[in-house]
Amino acid sequence: MSQDREPLFSAKNMKLLKEPLDDSNPITVQVLGICSALAITVKLEPSVVMALSVVFVMAVSNVVVSLLRSSIPPRIRIIVQLTVIASLVILVDEFLAAFAYEVSKQLSVFVGLIITNCIIMGRLEAFALSNKPWPAFLDGVGNAAGYGVILVIVGFVRELFGSGTIWGYQVVPQSFYSGGYENNGLFILPPMALITVGIIIWVQRYRNRKLIEER
Amino acid sequence: MKQFSNTYIFTFSAIMVVTVAAVLSVVAMQLQPMQKKNVEINKKQNILLSLNIESSKDSVLAKYDRYITDSYVINSEGERKEGIDAFSVDLSKEIAKPVEERNLPVFVGTVKDSTQYVVPVRGKGLWGPIWGYVALKNDFNTIYGTNFSHDSETPGLGAEIANRPFQKQFIGKKIFNEQGDFVSVNVVKGGAPEGATHAVDGISGGTITSKGVDNMLEDVIGAYIPYFKQMRNKRS
Numbered sequence: 001m002s003q004d005r006e007p008l009f010s011a012k013n014m015k016l017l018k019e020p021l022d023d024s025n026p027i028t029v030q031v032l033g034i035c036s037a038l039a040i041t042v043k044l045e046p047s048v049v050m051a052l053s054v055v056f057v058m059a060v061s062n063v064v065v066s067l068l069r070s071s072i073p074p075r076i077r078i079i080v081q082l083t084v085i086a087s088l089v090i091l092v093d094e095f096l097a098a099f100a101y102e103v104s105k106q107l108s109v110f111v112g113l114i115i116t117n118c119i120i121m122g123r124l125e126a127f128a129l130s131n132k133p134w135p136a137f138l139d140g141v142g143n144a145a146g147y148g149v150i151l152v153i154v155g156f157v158r159e160l161f162g163s164g165t166i167w168g169y170q171v172v173p174q175s176f177y178s179g180g181y182e183n184n185g186l187f188i189l190p191p192m193a194l195i196t197v198g199i200i201i202w203v204q205r206y207r208n209r210k211l212i213e214e215r
Numbered sequence: 216m217k218q219f220s221n222t223y224i225f226t227f228s229a230i231m232v233v234t235v236a237a238v239l240s241v242v243a244m245q246l247q248p249m250q251k252k253n254v255e256i257n258k259k260q261n262i263l264l265s266l267n268i269e270s271s272k273d274s275v276l277a278k279y280d281r282y283i284t285d286s287y288v289i290n291s292e293g294e295r296k297e298g299i300d301a302f303s304v305d306l307s308k309e310i311a312k313p314v315e316e317r318n319l320p321v322f323v324g325t326v327k328d329s330t331q332y333v334v335p336v337r338g339k340g341l342w343g344p345i346w347g348y349v350a351l352k353n354d355f356n357t358i359y360g361t362n363f364s365h366d367s368e369t370p371g372l373g374a375e376i377a378n379r380p381f382q383k384q385f386i387g388k389k390i391f392n393e394q395g396d397f398v399s400v401n402v403v404k405g406g407a408p409e410g411a412t413h414a415v416d417g418i419s420g421g422t423i424t425s426k427g428v429d430n431m432l433e434d435v436i437g438a439y440i441p442y443f444k445q446m447r448n449k450r451s
Contacts, residue, residue, distance in 0.1 A: 071227070072227070073219035073223060073224045073227060074219070075219070075224065076224055076227070076228060079228070080227075080228075080231065083231060083232070083235055087235045087238065087239055090239055091238075091239070091242060094239075094242055094243055094246050094250075095246065097246070097250045097253065098246040098249040098250050098253070099249070101250075101253035101254075101256075101257065102272075105257075109367050
């Protein structure tokens with residue numbers, strides 16, 4: 001029995017974790033979860049909190065659904081998945097309101113909207129329902145991290161150029177402003193997030209040629 | 216694919232719902248004290264902001280005690296009501312009542328040896344409630360400062376009401392006209408005329424939220440007018 005058991009971090013399992021970071025990134029390759037990526041990346045801090053919340057929700061919901069996979073009646077599986085995700089999201093929301101009130105105010109409805117983040121239900125349907133808990137956990141963490149990484153990059157860029165700060169600390173020196181530099185207001189608005197994501201996709205495809213579709 | 220009977224499906228759903236409900240209610244009850252504390256801190260920060268005092272999470276309680284020297288509740292006739300704590304009055308419940316029955320809180324702030332009177336306001340934005348605080352100078356006419364918050368207004372548009380540049384426009388505006396009638400301060404779409412004393416610029420693209428602020432000021436401050444008039448008469 002123990003011989004045919006796969007090691008915890010076998011090549012196959014590591015692939016589950018790593019692939020979503022690049023080759024099958026939920027945002028830049030599958031273009032899922034764009035709505036929240038545009039809305040909450042004005043500053044770095046909410047981006048990081050959002051990324052962590054999604055990692056938590058996705059990892060736990062993947063494991064729960066994977067554990068229940070043989071007892072969930074297929075006819076109501078979508079409802080079950082939604083219930084699992086929704087309760088986890090409410091947990092996150094409650095904890096944020098208790099321990100990170102400012103951030104929870106900034107994220108406002110978007111914490112609740114994690115429920116509608118298509119990456120999560122997509123992974124539950126496509127992966128957790130037909131795999132064991134451990135690979136499901138890795139898949140969840142991997143995909144959420146792939147989503148989170150893009151969020152953090154976009155949040156970093158937008159906060160730097162839009163407000164001249166990083167994590168709320170002033171990084172663009174006052175001498176720049178005296179010399180005529182101004183924060184770019186466009187970076188505060190959602191369109192710039194879309195453009196930033198576009199640039200990330202461009203850079204990624206330049207580096208990773210196999211993502212380019214054949215004509 | 217495995218077949219499941221209807222009984223199984225119903226049992227499964229019932230157990231699932233009960234478990235989820237139990238877990239969520241326990242967590243919500245455990246975290247409630249901390250959440251309440253955060254709300255209180257936030258409310259105090261907002262009241263101080265209407266007096267143009269910035270405070271951090273750690274300094275807010277001390278600053279609140281220093282600057283807010285008194286608070287009381289009045290009715291729509293302008294008479295004081297005893298035995299009600301102004302800070303714990305829930306304005307969302309009060310504005311649902313007819314004007315005569317409302318408890319109207321007043322916070323008295325003392326900044327740089329002059330007295331300001333802070334009144335809470337609450338109304339509707341585009342997507343959800345908006346609320347805030349308006350501080351009046353001791354002539355009960357000139358606005359000393361304002362602070363607005365919102366639940367879910369559109370970021371970059373209606374949500375601008377929560378930013379200081381919008382709020383600072385109100386400073387120095389007057390709520391009574393020269394004849395002594397209440398005219399409120401209007402939030403004007405397309406921009407207030409230069410030098411207007413009863414109007415500020417609305418937010419481009421945030422018309423309904425701007426209108427909401429306009430209505431909120433008129434309706435809620437309206438209920439305080441008998442009190443303000445009394446106080447103005449006493450002064451003159």
